[in-house]
Amino acid sequence: MLKQHRELSMSIRRTIENNEEADSFDRNWNDFLLNFxxxxNxxxxxxxxxxxxxxxxYLDHHFWAGMRSRQRSESMHSFFNKFITRNSSLIQFVKQYDNCLGSREQAERESDAADFHTVxxxxxxxxxxxxxxxVYTHQKFREVQAQFRGKANCITRLTNSALGYSVYExxxxxxxxxxxxxxQWLLFESRGILCRHALSVLSFERVSQVSLDIY
Structure with a gap:
């Protein structure tokens, strides 16, 4: 019984997470139901x-700054755990909460200063x-650079073109x-950065500048 439960749990996780497009989730979900x-039900x-x-x-077309709700929750828990324990009293909680916010504000000021004074x-x-x-902060620009490095491994193939509108792999x-x-990966829509595939196409199209009003 335990083994079957483990297999079911792993299968449903793969069904939910391993999808390149919405249609593939529907197919995987149906396969999951049939297999078990x-x-x-x-x-x-x-x-x-x-x-x-x-x-x-289904959430990739929404902007999450690279985070999902679970990640945001885990991040906040990790941060507050540095100041508060389950044994903290209400008075300690109030005091430590102020310290917590002060620490966070200080970290943000230091990050802003680094962005302003270093390149x-x-x-x-x-x-x-x-x-x-x-235009990007250091943290976000490092994410962009990872996509630029990954662009070197992309092979750009044009599949269709008409009236200035081109479709690539x-x-x-x-x-x-x-x-x-x-x-289709919607990295810009969900995390605010262009993915290696989009960058590869821009390079292929010999685009040297992008409109910052759009991106």
Whole structure:
């Protein structure tokens, strides 16, 4: 029984998390129900009805600054645990809460000062990377640089093109008229940075600058 429970738990986690697109979740969910004989399970059927609010692939078009609700909760718990324990009294909680906020504000001021007075060198010669170097914080710019490094491993193939609108593998679309690039991974929409696939297409299209009003 324990082994079966473990297998079911691992399977449902894979079903929820390992999806490249929304359609793949639906297929994986149906396979999961069939494999474990749960097609007629009412609780799972009701649970599925709200899948658009708990399955990660359906949330990628929302901006989360790179975090999900569980991550935000875990991050805050980790932070407050430095100041408060389960044995803290109410008076101690109030005092430590003030100390906690003060510590957080100080850390943010130090981070802002570092962003203002120091510069992270560009990892490539891309003028687009240089643009983001000017507008992003150090933390966010490091995320961007990881995508620029990953771009070197991307092979850009054009699959369709018409009237200034091009479609590439991954799937990436580029609108030369509106100067907009979009990737199915929706990294910009969810984390505020362009992914390596989009950057690869911009390089392929010989785009040297992006509109900062859009990105």
């Amino acid at each position: 004989g749960l097609v007629d 009412k609780w799972l059927s009701d649970f599925y009805e709200d899948h658009h609010i708990w399955v990660p692939i 992270i060198l560009c990892a490539t010669k891309s003028s687009i990377e240089a643009q983001f170097q000017d 991954f799937v990436v679309t580029y609108d030369s008229v509106a100067a907009e690039v979009k990737c």
